Amino acid sequence: MSFKSLGLSEPLLKAISKKGYDTPSPIQAKAIPPVLEGKDVLASAQTGTGKTAGFTLPLLHLLSENTNQRRRSIRALILTPTRELAAQVYANVKEYSEFLDIRSTVIFGGVNQKPQVATLKQGVDVLVATPGRLIDLENQGLLSLKHVEIFVLDEADRMLDMGFLRDIERVMKIMPSKRQNLMFSATFSKDIKKLAYSILNNPIQVEATPENTAVEVIEQKVYRVAKGKKTDLIIKLITDGNWKQVLVFNRTKHGANKLCKKMISSGITAAAIHGNKSQGARTKALAGFKNGSIRVLVATDIAARGLDIPLLPHVINFELPNISEDYVHRIGRTGRAGASGEAISLVSADETTFLRDIEKLIDMKIEVEILEGFEPDPNASTEPIKPGQNRNQGRGRGANNRNSGKSKSSSSDRNKSKSRNRNNDNRR
Numbered sequence: 001m002s003f004k005s006l007g008l009s010e011p012l013l014k015a016i017s018k019k020g021y022d023t024p025s026p027i028q029a030k031a032i033p034p035v036l037e038g039k040d041v042l043a044s045a046q047t048g049t050g051k052t053a054g055f056t057l058p059l060l061h062l063l064s065e066n067t068n069q070r071r072r073s074i075r076a077l078i079l080t081p082t083r084e085l086a087a088q089v090y091a092n093v094k095e096y097s098e099f100l101d102i103r104s105t106v107i108f109g110g111v112n113q114k115p116q117v118a119t120l121k122q123g124v125d126v127l128v129a130t131p132g133r134l135i136d137l138e139n140q141g142l143l144s145l146k147h148v149e150i151f152v153l154d155e156a157d158r159m160l161d162m163g164f165l166r167d168i169e170r171v172m173k174i175m176p177s178k179r180q181n182l183m184f185s186a187t188f189s190k191d192i193k194k195l196a197y198s199i200l201n202n203p204i205q206v207e208a209t210p211e212n213t214a215v216e217v218i219e220q221k222v223y224r225v226a227k228g229k230k231t232d233l234i235i236k237l238i239t240d241g242n243w244k245q246v247l248v249f250n251r252t253k254h255g256a257n258k259l260c261k262k263m264i265s266s267g268i269t270a271a272a273i274h275g276n277k278s279q280g281a282r283t284k285a286l287a288g289f290k291n292g293s294i295r296v297l298v299a300t301d302i303a304a305r306g307l308d309i310p311l312l313p314h315v316i317n318f319e320l321p322n323i324s325e326d327y328v329h330r331i332g333r334t335g336r337a338g339a340s341g342e343a344i345s346l347v348s349a350d351e352t353t354f355l356r357d358i359e360k361l362i363d364m365k366i367e368v369e370i371l372e373g374f375e376p377d378p379n380a381s382t383e384p385i386k387p388g389q390n391r392n393q394g395r396g397r398g399a400n401n402r403n404s405g406k407s408k409s410s411s412s413d414r415n416k417s418k419s420r421n422r423n424n425d426n427r428r
């Protein structure tokens with residue numbers, strides 16, 4: 001199968017070959033044809049599957065072929081949950097539209113709105129946006145969605161997790177009802193299905209390879225360790241292994257900051273990335289991590305979601321996620337584009353239940369090791385960490401003033417595993 005056989009136009013094929021892609025990924029092969037036919041599409045795909053090109057390429061094709069419509073008037077809107085993802089999707093839109101007469105831009109919060117407004121005033125065909133800033137600017141009368149022909153909702157599951165349901169509903173109201181809709185989600189809970197039902201018309205459903213297949217190519221290991229010794233253990237592993245690019249997951253913003261400071265004081269270059277960091281700080285941290293000047297990036301789940309970090313050799317779960325699916329998302333970052341990777345989890349007694357749930361979800365036992373000097377505490381309770389039990393953290397934007405409670409009981413039907421303790425989301 002080639003990109004050409006999917007029916008994409010020459011300028012797009014040129015941009016694709018400039019990117020160096022020869023073959024469409026499975027999600028691209030499945031999603032591009034129905035999108036080109038003008039159908040609504042519901043796609044099950046997570047980051048790393050090539051989903052961005054899966055919707056961007058046919059979207060650009062349709063916009064550039066259909067030139068009778070109003071140009072430069074936001075004809076396509078791509079909504080993403082996080083700023084990083086918005087920036088990445090926009091970078092893709094720019095690259096794929098290099099040989100087309102299409103203008104695009106991106107807007108998100110945390111940065112000055114003035115340059116964004118100035119670009120919007122000049123007119124754009126494709127807008128990539130996070131919900132908060134989009135609605136702010138619309139409320140101020142600085143943009144209009146009256147001419148949207150194609151609407152893309154990317155990472156819909158995270159949108160709900162972050163409490164953006166009301167914002168999505170608001171956005172739906174200010175777009176024309178006659179339009180093409182594409183919705184992407186990694187998981188399909190009842191809430192997601194309900195949302196899909198309210199957005200999509202007769203959608204074609206497409207699915208990338210099931211999430212769990214990626215898990216098998218990743219080397220996974222658990223170190224059972226006393227909670228108080230985790231920091232020393234992680235520093236030892238990174239130092240002894242001389243690991244150069246390590247993504248570390250923490251459940252809380254506070255924990256991420258603390259660990260990052262400890263790393264730095266041990267001579268390891270590190271940066272933290274989470275919802276309380278300014279956009280500038282997040283962009284800088286990610287750039288440093290990609291170019292090798294930062295060895296360790298300590299992230300919370302939501303902040304890390306959607307980050308395009310190719311060929312990541314090491315992922316460490318400093319703490320296990322309380323939502324089992326997040327484990328799969330986290331470690332999936334080491335197995336991208338066919339490259340193998342290593343995923344290590346530091347597990348203390350109170351995370352025993354989380355570990356058991358994860359093993360149930362991925363349907364495999366993870367190898368356990370105990371390092372001398374870093375033994376687990378035999379007297380520690382195996383009672384799971386409860387929401388609210390950790391140090392109290394600042395709340396994320398979506399969760400803060402929106403309906404964060406709504407997504408608390410969502411569960412992945414595909415994985416048939418219960419998502420628990422959703423109320424911890426506001427700490428990420």
Ligand code: AMP
Nearest residue numbers: 021023024025047048049050051052053
């Ligand atoms: P995404 O899932 O959209 O975040 O894409 C994941 C990664 O795969 C990105 O680094 C893309 O540049 C890359 N990618 C997307 N489509 C292809 C393709 N057809 N062939 C090779 N790499 C691709």
